[in-house]
Amino acid sequence: MNGHPQFDEDFDLYALGVLDADEARALAAHVERCRDCARQLDAARGRTAALALAAPAEVPSPAVRERLLRQVRTETAEPPGSSFWSFQRWLVPALALASVALAVGLAFERARNREFAQTIQVLQAQAQRQKVETVRALAVLEVLTAPDTLKVTLVAGTAQPVPQGKAFYHLSKGLVFYAANLPALPAGRTYQLWLVPVAGNPVSAGVFAIDASGNGAVLLPDLPAGVAAKAFAVTEEPEGGVPQPTGPKVLVGLVS
Amino acid sequence: MKSGGLVPTTGPLPDPRAADLDLIRRVVDGDEGALAALYDRYSGLVYSVAKRVLQDAGAAEEILQDIFYQLWRTARSFDAARGSLPGWLLVTARNRAIDRLRRRPPGDRAATEEAPTNFPFPLEAAVSRNEMMSRVKAALGGLPEAQRQAMELAYFEGLTQSEIAQRTGEPLGTVKTRMRTALQTLKRALTA
Numbered sequence: 001m002n003g004h005p006q007f008d009e010d011f012d013l014y015a016l017g018v019l020d021a022d023e024a025r026a027l028a029a030h031v032e033r034c035r036d037c038a039r040q041l042d043a044a045r046g047r048t049a050a051l052a053l054a055a056p057a058e059v060p061s062p063a064v065r066e067r068l069l070r071q072v073r074t075e076t077a078e079p080p081g082s083s084f085w086s087f088q089r090w091l092v093p094a095l096a097l098a099s100v101a102l103a104v105g106l107a108f109e110r111a112r113n114r115e116f117a118q119t120i121q122v123l124q125a126q127a128q129r130q131k132v133e134t135v136r137a138l139a140v141l142e143v144l145t146a147p148d149t150l151k152v153t154l155v156a157g158t159a160q161p162v163p164q165g166k167a168f169y170h171l172s173k174g175l176v177f178y179a180a181n182l183p184a185l186p187a188g189r190t191y192q193l194w195l196v197p198v199a200g201n202p203v204s205a206g207v208f209a210i211d212a213s214g215n216g217a218v219l220l221p222d223l224p225a226g227v228a229a230k231a232f233a234v235t236e237e238p239e240g241g242v243p244q245p246t247g248p249k250v251l252v253g254l255v256s
Numbered sequence: 257m258k259s260g261g262l263v264p265t266t267g268p269l270p271d272p273r274a275a276d277l278d279l280i281r282r283v284v285d286g287d288e289g290a291l292a293a294l295y296d297r298y299s300g301l302v303y304s305v306a307k308r309v310l311q312d313a314g315a316a317e318e319i320l321q322d323i324f325y326q327l328w329r330t331a332r333s334f335d336a337a338r339g340s341l342p343g344w345l346l347v348t349a350r351n352r353a354i355d356r357l358r359r360r361p362p363g364d365r366a367a368t369e370e371a372p373t374n375f376p377f378p379l380e381a382a383v384s385r386n387e388m389m390s391r392v393k394a395a396l397g398g399l400p401e402a403q404r405q406a407m408e409l410a411y412f413e414g415l416t417q418s419e420i421a422q423r424t425g426e427p428l429g430t431v432k433t434r435m436r437t438a439l440q441t442l443k444r445a446l447t448a
Contacts, residue, residue: 012439017354018410018417045347046375047446051411052301052346053379053392055308060299064317068295068324072288 004030004037011037011044073136140219143173152232154179154253163214165251167232169195172225175205177232178217182210182250185236191250192241193218196231203227207241229255272380276341283331295324298342301379302349309353309412319352342385343375354414377446395445403438406431 005011005027013019014027031038143149154165165179177193185191190209194202205223210216234251276297282290302323306316323345327334334344379385396404402424409415409423417435421428 007436009436009439009443012443013417013435016410016435016439017414018420018435020416020418046343046377047443048411049343049346049350049375050377050388050392050446051396051407051442052305052350053377053385053389054396054408055304055412057300057389058304058307058316060303060317060320061313064303064321065292065295065299068321069288069292071321071325072291072328 004034008040011041012048014041015044015048136220139173140176143170143176143220144168146170146173149173150229150255152229152253152255154232154234154251163251165232165234165253167193167253169229169232169255171228174220175223176217176219177205178215179208179210179234179251180213180215182214182216182234184210184214188239189236189247190239190241191216191234192237192245192247193221194233194235194245195223195227195229196233198228198230202233202245204241204243205232207237207239231255273340273378276380280327280331280334280341283328291324291328294327294341297380298345299324301342301385302345305346305349306353309350309357309414315356316353319349319356323348323352340375340379342379343377346379350411358414392446395442398445399438399441403434403441406434407438407442410435 010019010023010027014024017024019027027041031041149168149170152167152169154167161181163179163181163183165177168176175195179191182191190207192207193205195205196202203223206218206221208216208218231252231254233245233249233253235245235249236247237245238247276294279290279294283294299320303316303320306319307313310316310319326348334341377384377388379388396407399407405424406420409420410417415423417431418428420435421431424431
C-alpha cells in the first residue's frame with residue numbers, strides 16, 4: 001500500500017488485528033511515513049481498546065492482590081537502564097534487614113551471648129542509618145515469635161571460641177538463621193545452610209558469608225513450602241554452593 | 257441577619273489522571289502502597305477483560321498479577337510517556353489474554369507499546385468508567401446479531417476475518433462487509 005488506506009475502517013480493522021498479514025504490513029509501513037494516518041490509527045486504537053469495556057464486570061480473588069504485593073516485596077524491582085542503582089536499591093534494604101533480624105534475635109539471646117550483643121549493636125547502628133524494609137522485617141519477627149516456631153541451637157564440638165548457630169523455623173512463615181564465631185574460610189569456599197527433612201535429602205537454605213568476627217545470617221530463604229525439618233546443618237562447600245552437601249559439617253542441630 | 261457566603265471546605269476534586277500519574281511516579285520510587293492503590297482502582301477492569309477472553313478464572317488471575325508486576329517494573333517508561341494508564345491496561349490485558357488463548361508466545365512489549373497515546377475515554381474516575389462501560393455495551397449490543405458476533409470473535413477471541421468466516425461458515429466477503437459496517441456504527445456511537 002503506497003497511498004492512504006482506501007477506507008477509514010481500515011485503521012480500525014488494523015487496530016483490531018483482523019487484517020491479513022500482507023494488508024497489515026502495508027498499512028503499518030504507510031503509517032510510518034504518514035503523520036495524518038498515524039493520528040487516525042491512534043484514534044482507531046483508542047476506539048478498539050474501549051471494546052474491552054464490553055466484558056462482563058468480574059471481581060478477582062483477593063489472593064491475587066496478596067500474591068502481587070508479596071512478589072513485589074520479595075523480588076527486587078529493577079529500575080530500567082541502571083544496574084548500579086538496582087544494586088544499590090537491593091543492598092540497602094538487605095543490610096537493614098540483616099540488622100533488624102539480628103536485633104530481634106537479641107531479645108532471645110541477650111543474656112546468654114555477649115558476643116552476639118556486640119554484633120547486634122553494630123548492626124543496629126547501621127539500621128538507624130538505613131531505610132528499614134518494615135514488612136519483611138515483620139515477617140522475620142513473626143517467625144521468631146510464633147509459638148509453634150521451632151528453635152534449634154547448632155553447635156560444633158570443641159573449637160574456641162565456640163561456633164554457634166541459631167535456626168528459627170516455622171513451617172509456613174519460613175526460616176531465620178544466624179551464626180557466630182565461625183572460622184574464616186579459604187578463598188573459593190563458602191558456608192551453606194541445610195534443612196534436613198524428616199524424609200528425603202537435605203534441602204539447601206542458601207549459602208552465606210561471615211564477617212570478620214565470624215558472624216553470618218540467612219533470612220527467609222526460598223524453601224519448598226511445609227517441609228517438616230529433622231535437623232539443620234551448616235557445611236563448608238565450594239563457592240556458590242552445591243545441590244547436595246559434600247563438605248565437612250561445621251554445625252549441626254537436631255530438632256528437639 | 258448577617259450571614260456568610262458558603263465557601264468550599266475542600267479544594268477542587270483532584271484530576272484522576274493526574275492522580276494516576278502521581279501514583280505511577282511513586283511506583284517508580286518503589287512505593288508498594290502506590291502500586292496497591294493502582295491495583296485497587298483498576299484490577300477489576302483488567303481481570304474482567306482477561307476472564308472474558310480466557311473464560312478461566314485462574315488463567316485470568318495470572319495475567320492480572322503479571323500485568324501489575326510489569327507496571328511495577330516498567331513504571332519509569334510509563335511515566336515518561338504519560339499515556340492513559342487504563343488505556344494501556346485494557347490493551348495489555350486483551351493482548352496477553354489473546355496470546356495465551358491462541359498459545360502464542362507473549363510478546364515482550366514495552367509499557368507504552370501498542371497502547372493508544374491519546375485514549376479518548378476518561379476511565380480514571382469510577383463514575384465515568386461505569387458510564388463508558390454502559391455506553392460500549394449498548395453500542396455493541398445495538399448491532400445486528402451477526403455483526404456483534406463477528407466483532408466479539410475478533411476482539412475477545414483474536415480471530416482474523418478469514419478465521420471468523422471459517423468459524424461461522426460464511427463467505428469471507430460477507431464477513432468483511434459485516435465488520436466494516438459494524439466498525440462504522442461503533443465509531444459513530446463512541447465518538448458521538
